Amino acid sequence: MPPQIRILDDPETLAEAAAARCEEILRRAVATAGTAHLALAGGRTPRALYRRLARRGGIDWRRVHVWFGDERAVPFDDPRSNYRMARETLLEHVPVPPAQVHPMRARPPCLRDDAEAYAATLCALAPLSALGVPCLDLVLLGLGADGHVASLFPGTRALAERDDPVAAVDEPGIEPPRLTLTLPVLDHARHLLLLVAGEEKAAVVRRALAEAPRGEPLPVQRLAPRGTLEWFLDAAAAAGVPREGA
Numbered sequence: 001m002p003p004q005i006r007i008l009d010d011p012e013t014l015a016e017a018a019a020a021r022c023e024e025i026l027r028r029a030v031a032t033a034g035t036a037h038l039a040l041a042g043g044r045t046p047r048a049l050y051r052r053l054a055r056r057g058g059i060d061w062r063r064v065h066v067w068f069g070d071e072r073a074v075p076f077d078d079p080r081s082n083y084r085m086a087r088e089t090l091l092e093h094v095p096v097p098p099a100q101v102h103p104m105r106a107r108p109p110c111l112r113d114d115a116e117a118y119a120a121t122l123c124a125l126a127p128l129s130a131l132g133v134p135c136l137d138l139v140l141l142g143l144g145a146d147g148h149v150a151s152l153f154p155g156t157r158a159l160a161e162r163d164d165p166v167a168a169v170d171e172p173g174i175e176p177p178r179l180t181l182t183l184p185v186l187d188h189a190r191h192l193l194l195l196v197a198g199e200e201k202a203a204v205v206r207r208a209l210a211e212a213p214r215g216e217p218l219p220v221q222r223l224a225p226r227g228t229l230e231w232f233l234d235a236a237a238a239a240g241v242p243r244e245g246a
């Protein structure tokens with residue numbers, strides 16, 4: 001299924017449109033299966049979305065399991081923690097049962113043990129494909145200037161991982177080390193929402209959406225979703241995207 005691309009005027013209207021779409025997906029998942037499995041992105045872009053999600057009244061958060069796409073190996077009260085950002089902008093404001101919030105504990109030098117532990121929880125609680133891959137209802141992703149999604153950075157073992165659902169990211173140059181969901185889990189999500197805002201992302205968006213990929217595929221170009229992939233871009237990030245009818 002080709003990616004759907006929505007271009008919104010600015011980060012605030014992007015956040016509002018993405019929040020409406022998240023609510024629609026989560027409501028449908030809860031109505032269908034009685035529960036919904038959501039993985040949050042880290043970084044800056046999702047903040048405005050999470051604040052809006054916290055204010056939307058149509059999600060039965062008691063039925064939602066909240067996972068993380070990735071996490072830095074820092075304490076949960078560290079300003080760099082994705083869990084801290086999500087807690088402050090969303091989780092403190094919605095009635096998700098604490099047992100259904102699954103922070104990623106990433107504690108060097110035991111990163112691989114932490115990856116295995118997170119994978120075990122994910123596989124125990126989330127629906128699985130016939131081959132045992134966790135199938136989340138909605139995975140939110142940002143996009144790095146190098147084309148990374150979650151913490152699947154170019155040239156890393158985590159990006160190449162095709163079996164384990166969670167991988168450690170501790171290659172030289174990646175500081176702090178991280179844990180990340182791997183491509184199989186991202187590809188098995190029912191819905192992937194990619195949130196990209198700002199002129200500093202225009203170049204990577206243009207390359208990522210180019211008809212004829214050149215050179216080594218970017219991590220974001222390695223996504224092969226079985227479900228839907230929806231890009232939510234603001235006008236600045238979409239500056240190089242050919243407009244239909246343009």
Ligand SMILES: O=C(O)[C@H](O)[C@@H](O)[C@H](O)[C@H](O)COP(=O)(O)O
Nearest residue numbers: 042043044045142143144149150
């Ligand atoms: O832990 C992280 O940093 C994120 O998971 C990462 O993948 C992020 O989504 C991108 O780097 C974009 O970050 P911004 O939204 O801050 O541009």
